[in-house]
Amino acid sequence: xxxxxxxxxxxxxxxxxxxxxxxxxxxxxxxxxxxxxxxxxxxxxxxxxxxxxxxxxxxxxxxxxxxxxxxxxxxxxxxxxxx
Numbered sequence: 792x793x794x795x796x797x798x799x800x801x802x803x804x805x806x807x808x809x810x811x812x813x814x815x816x817x818x819x820x821x822x823x824x825x826x827x828x829x830x831x832x833x834x835x836x837x838x839x840x841x842x843x844x845x846x847x848x849x850x851x852x853x854x855x856x857x858x859x860x861x862x863x864x865x866x867x868x869x870x871x872x873x874x
Contacts, residue, residue: 833847841848857868864871 833851834842834845836842841851843849857865857871859865866872
C-alpha cells in the first residue's frame with residue numbers, strides 16, 4: 792500500500808512539474824507585434840529621463856527652470872521677475 796501511495800504521489804509531482812514548465816505563448820506573440828519606438832530628438836537615460844550630459848537636453852531644461860507645479864513661473868527667482 793505504501794508503494795502505491797508513493798507511486799501516485801510521484802506521478803502527480805511529475806505532472807505538476809510539466810505544467811509549471813510551459814511558457815505562455817500569448818506574451819511572446821505580443822512582443823513581436825509591437826512597433827519599434829520612434830527615435831527621440833534628444834538622448835535619454837534608461838529610465839526615460841533626459842540625459843543632462845548633452846547640450847540639447849540642457850537647453851530644453853533652461854526654459855523650464857523654476858516653475859511652480861501648476862506651470863506658471865516662480866517669481867521668487869530673478870530670471871522669472873522680468874516682464
